[in-house]
Amino acid sequence: MEIMGTHPSGIYVRIRQVGDLYVYRAKYNDGRSKNLEITKRLAVLDSLPADYPMSNIEEEIKFWIWRYVEIKDGIKKM
Secondary structure, X not given: OEEEEXXXXXXXXXXXXXXXXXXXXXXXXXXXXXXXXXXHHHHHHOOOOOOOOHHHHHHHHOXXXXXXXXXXOOEEEO
């Protein structure tokens, strides 16, 4: 299973489930967590520049769209 998170600005992140962990790849960093919601938040944070005002993070997360992608025989199906 893969989850794609996209922002209207064109920024995107990918999250994959690997065993009992959710592993993400974002623009500025990669990471992992056992909790999907925490992983989503970390991925959003790591997709923003370091000088982004963190006071806007809760509002920023609302704009992200999350889609589950099924990978079957190497082909992604949304």
